[in-house]
Every structure is written in C-alpha cells, then in structure tokens.
Amino acid sequence: MRHLLPIILLSVLVGSAVAEPGGVAVPGYGPAERAVADGIGLVGPTEAQVGDEITIRLTGTPPLDLTLPLIDQLAWLMGSSRMYCYLASPGTPMTPLDVRGELVFGATGATMQPLLRIQCLAPGEHRVLVDWNHNQHQLAEHRIAVGGVNPSPDPPLPPIVTDPVVLIIEESDDRANGLEGARLNGHIAQVRAYLIATGVAWQMMDEDQEAARSERDLMVAQNVTSPALVIRDRSNPAVVTVLAFGADADETIAKLQKMGIK
16 A cells, blocks of 8 residues: 655745855865765756746755654754755846755655755756755755746736726827828728727817827827827726727727727
C-alpha cells in the first residue's frame, strides 16, 4: 500500500544582503574549511522562460528531529548563523529571497527540505546565491538561463457601462474635405447606424460648440483628436471614457463592443 505524505510549508524571510553577486569566494573559507563543513547544494532547473516559476531545493541542511522542540532546531535558518538567500536578475538589484521549509513526514521519520521559489520576470541570466554561516562559512550559487522577451503590460480594459450615452465629437469642416471627407462621412454613417441598431442613446456634436466644451477638454487631456467617441454612463456619472475613432468603421464598432455596447 502506498503511503501519502502530508506536507507542511513554513516560510521564513531572510535578511539583508551579505554576499556579493560578482563572485562566490569567501575570505577564510578554503579546502580545509570546506572539508569539515556541512556542504550545501542547490538543485533545480538551469533553464527557464520568462514568466516561469521554478523551485530550487537546498541540500545538506541539518536533519529535523520531531521529538525535540522545533524552534531549537532552526538556528541554521533563523539564528545568528542563519542562511541568507538572494536573487540577482538582469536589470534589478540583488534582492533577498524567502526560504521555505518543507516538512515531509515519511515512514522513517520527518525531514526538513528547504526550498526557494523564483519568478523569472526578464530574459537573461538569473543567479541564486546562498550565504550560510552554519558550522563554517559557505557560499553556493545556482545559475538559470532565462529565455524569451520582456512581457509587455496588458492595456487596461475599458469599463463596461450599464446605461451609456455615446457622443460622437467631430469637426464638421473635416467632412467637407474632398475624398477624405467622403471617407469620414461613410465612417460616421456606419457608426451611427450601429448605434441606432443597438438602441443606445447617442448624439453628434461639433467640437467647436460650447455644449461640447467638457468633452473637448477630456479629449485634449487624453491627447485624442476628433472624430472621437465620448461615452458617459448615466447610472454612474463618474465613468467617462474617451475613444479615438479606429482606422475604419469596423474597428470603431469593435471598441464600442468591448465596452458592452452591442
């Protein structure tokens, strides 16, 4: 019969930087000291992609005896000889990492398995550094080659309006401007037809009208030129959205649909 092993996670925040990211040599710690020290190691992926979360496990830490008080056995993690862990990633200062102590209860007893969780936020080499003063000074390093590109932030979604009024703000003189004016006339006509079909309240206003002053101010503040859509929510007057016309009527109508006007 297989035995399931319940797992408890403990998180301990490590302190400020001690190790330097430029190297892994520690003054006063050489082959002789290394021979009598409890060697630590870092085990985990050496390659990842932007956006991946990876787990690094630390080996060589003291065993845990559940017959003794737990806090008395964690000096290596929280005491004066505590373990310090850091992440050096491209474009950001070296930052401390949380050490997670995973208690694994098995048929032969309990063990503590320290681990680190790393979020890969940028391409390039990420370096995990562990400075441990337990028994002897030790410094371990683990390198992760992260591929991919920097993620671009998603543009904010327009608010969904429940009782919209759509104002089409135009410069009427533009519609009399030859071929471009004819295209604009067709564009506005398709948008009007769409609004009529949806039953949404709408109105056309020339941006030079005094009545359109507040809408014109909003357009200037958001660097939007006419023709444009100013959408107000009668159920929530604080919600006002300014949208530039798209390249064609289909694109403009798609913007209205994203706001729930359909």
